[in-house]
Amino acid sequence: xxxxxxxxxxxxTEGAIVQINCTYQTSGFNGLFWYQQHAGEAPTFLSYxxxxxxEEKGRFSSFLSRSKGYSYLLLKELQMxxxxxxxxxxxxxxxxxxxxxxxxxxxx
Amino acid sequence: DAGVIQSPRHEVTEMGxxxxxxxxxxxxxxxxxxxxxxxxxxxxxxxxFNNNVPIDDSGMxxxxxxxxxxxxxxxxxxxxxxxxxxxAVYFCASTQDGARYTFGSGTxxxxx
Numbered sequence: 001x002x003x004x005x006x007x008x009x010x011x012x013t014e015g016a017i018v019q020i021n022c023t024y025q026t027s028g029f030n031g032l033f034w035y036q037q038h039a040g041e042a043p044t045f046l047s048y049x050x051x052x053x054x055e056e057k058g059r060f061s062s063f064l065s066r067s068k069g070y071s072y073l074l075l076k077e078l079q080m081x082x083x084x085x086x087x088x089x090x091x092x093x094x095x096x097x098x099x100x101x102x103x104x105x106x107x108x
Numbered sequence: 109d110a111g112v113i114q115s116p117r118h119e120v121t122e123m124g125x126x127x128x129x130x131x132x133x134x135x136x137x138x139x140x141x142x143x144x145x146x147x148x149x150x151x152x153x154x155x156x157f158n159n160n161v162p163i164d165d166s167g168m169x170x171x172x173x174x175x176x177x178x179x180x181x182x183x184x185x186x187x188x189x190x191x192x193x194x195x196a197v198y199f200c201a202s203t204q205d206g207a208r209y210t211f212g213s214g215t216x217x218x219x220x
Contacts, residue, residue, distance in 0.1 A: 030206070042199060042211040043151070087151065094139055094206055095164060100150035 004099035011105045020073045020102045022088030030091040034073045037085045112212035120218045126188040129215045131200030141201040190219045
């Protein structure tokens, strides 16, 4: 079966650092994705990891450990506009299987 | 690049009516996906196509749902007859290389 787990909700303060964890157990694995989704909008691509290690892109970084079935998204220097849902997804063959998402609330 | 284009943005219909959702993928993207998003279940894959051919429709909830892709630039998702539990946001997405998937703006469907 497929199981992708993320915390339901997190809160953080503007300017801080937050780490959103994702664990997965899936029948196949061809990469792990992170998407950002603001309320009422479409998911937008943040990162893609296929090999173990850390991928850094500006304020956002994503880490993958395939042996542990674990990933995290690290957001630095939080801004109010970072308040959104963050979706972890595993690629199986060519399809993306999503977790239920983590709602991040950034407060002043 | 106009992105993935979906129509309509919003649809309100009465129970029992037929609903057709439309999607135009990004030109050159060989894969097209239909997802449904609800608060309870998150983003669920309904069906996906490769080169206009349905590859995996195991997520289609029941026979009331059908999807077609008559050519590389157009796909439809049809619900007939619609039921209140079909109310959700339906997203279309496409990819060329499996390294980045682009989503359309979605269709918010309300069945009353």
